[in-house]
Amino acid sequence: xxxxxxxxxxxxxxxxxxxxxxxxxxxxxxxxxxxxxxxxxxxxxxxxxxxxxxxxxxxxxxxxxxxxxxxxxxxxxxxxxxxxxxxxxxxxxxxxxxxxxxxxxxxxxxxxxxxxxxxxxxxxxxxxxxxxxxxxxxxxxxxxxxxxxxxxxxxxxxxxxxxxxxxxxxxxxxxxxxxxxxxxxxxxxxxxxxxxxxxxxxxxxxxxxxxxxxxxxxxxxxxxxxxxxxxxxxxxxxxxxxxxxxxxxxxxxxxxxxxxxxxxxxxxxxxxxxxxxxxxxxxxxxxxxxxxxxxxxxxxxxxxxxxxxxxxxxxxxxxxxxxxxxxxxxxxxxxxxxxxxxxxxxxxxxxxxxxxxxxxxxxxxxxxxxxxxxxxxxxxxxxxxxxxxxxxxxxxx
Ligand SMILES: *Cc1c(COP(=O)(O)O)cnc(C)c1O
Numbered sequence: 001x002x003x004x005x006x007x008x009x010x011x012x013x014x015x016x017x018x019x020x021x022x023x024x025x026x027x028x029x030x031x032x033x034x035x036x037x038x039x040x041x042x043x044x045x046x047x048x049x050x051x052x053x054x055x056x057x058x059x060x061x062x063x064x065x066x067x068x069x070x071x072x073x074x075x076x077x078x079x080x081x082x083x084x085x086x087x088x089x090x091x092x093x094x095x096x097x098x099x100x101x102x103x104x105x106x107x108x109x110x111x112x113x114x115x116x117x118x119x120x121x122x123x124x125x126x127x128x129x130x131x132x133x134x135x136x137x138x139x140x141x142x143x144x145x146x147x148x149x150x151x152x153x154x155x156x157x158x159x160x161x162x163x164x165x166x167x168x169x170x171x172x173x174x175x176x177x178x179x180x181x182x183x184x185x186x187x188x189x190x191x192x193x194x195x196x197x198x199x200x201x202x203x204x205x206x207x208x209x210x211x212x213x214x215x216x217x218x219x220x221x222x223x224x225x226x227x228x229x230x231x232x233x234x235x236x237x238x239x240x241x242x243x244x245x246x247x248x249x250x251x252x253x254x255x256x257x258x259x260x261x262x263x264x265x266x267x268x269x270x271x272x273x274x275x276x277x278x279x280x281x282x283x284x285x286x287x288x289x290x291x292x293x294x295x296x297x298x299x300x301x302x303x304x305x306x307x308x309x310x311x312x313x314x315x316x317x318x319x320x321x322x323x324x325x326x327x328x329x330x331x332x333x334x335x336x337x338x339x340x341x342x343x344x345x346x347x348x349x350x351x352x353x354x355x356x357x358x359x360x361x362x363x364x365x366x367x368x369x370x371x372x373x374x375x376x377x378x379x380x381x382x383x384x385x386x387x388x389x390x391x392x393x394x395x396x397x
Contacts, residue, residue, distance in 0.1 A: 054204035061181020063234035064194030065093030111138030165285035190244030
């Protein structure tokens with residue numbers, strides 16, 4: 001799955017370019033940097049690949065979430081619909097801009113469902129922060145329609161599904177703004193890094209200024225720049241951008257291998273009628289970082305998970321996981337923060353200790369995933385396939 005498995009000479013070469021000039025800052029120093037612009041080049045290649053007009057690289061994916069929300073004008077008291085199964089980062093981002101995360105149900109795509117979103121809408125809802133989880137996509141046609149119907153801003157977090165498409169269009173390009181992460185565990189890694197993409201010039205202008213203390217980035221003299229807005233420091237360094245750029249150029253190779261390995265594993269699991277697969281609205285666009293599947297009931301799911309673990313073919317059973325699923329987010333339930341959160345000043349906020357999502361719980365308790373490794377050789381994969389078949393025969397008959 002993660003790009004860290006393919007670290008090599010390409011990454012080293014890009015980093016050396018930067019070390020030779022010593023210009024680690026992504027802006028200015030036009031002379032001394034001798035034409036080396038890693039963040040800018042990464043932005044150009046990333047936006048071209050996604051078929052969008054603008055890309056802003058930043059320090060990490062959480063920053064990309066925050067920048068995206070801020071750049072579309074989400075702020076104090078606005079409600080943002082979020083998924084209960086994803087990662088805490090998008091939820092932290094919503095709190096950080098002073099807005100209110102409102103949890104909605106997922107469906108078998110494992111992403112927010114169109115019905116779930118619609119049921120969570122209130123007069124204060126401003127946006128949907130849709131996460132395309134672990135390789136694959138939400139029901140895009142229906143979700144775009146719900147957002148249009150209710151005049152909601154769609155923000156897409158495609159951090160775990162870089163390279164995924166729906167009907168030929170890249171995930172992250174359906175909404176007003178899309179975000180990505182290049183942390184160490186993602187499809188490609190920059191060590192740390194994130195991206196914000198958009199076709200909206202105003203959103204882009206706000207994004208690059210907000211992510212750098214409001215600097216307008218006009219001219220080659222940082223001291224002479226204007227600051228139209230307040231912002232923050234979410235800058236990416238040239239060193240990180242250099243690694244990200246080399247990794248990004250391997251994306252097609254990564255996707256091809258993931259899709260090949262995922263298809264082989266899927267074939268093995270398909271022989272068992274008790275197993276159903278995660279709903280992938282456009283199978284051709286699955287970036288295939290994982291293979292998600294469901295069992296008919298929780299007890300069987302747990303038995304499969306345990307037997308697979310014992311056999312050395314681990315599956316991820318997210319229902320019990322403490323950082324990807326709301327069930328174990330005790331910090332969220334208690335609103336435990338380092339400081340008084342803006343939501344604590346508001347009326348009408350959800351009781352985070354008592355979020356009821358029965359459909360999501362049902363799906364999550366029956367679902368598990370095999371994570372696809374880029375570093376598997378075909379021989380190793382053959383061994384995993386054999387072991388998987390053996391374990392499933394024992395448990396499922
Ligand atoms: C990884 C991830 C993030 C956060 O990215 P970082 O670079 O680790 O800050 C945000 N959203 C989702 C859905 C992620 O998977």
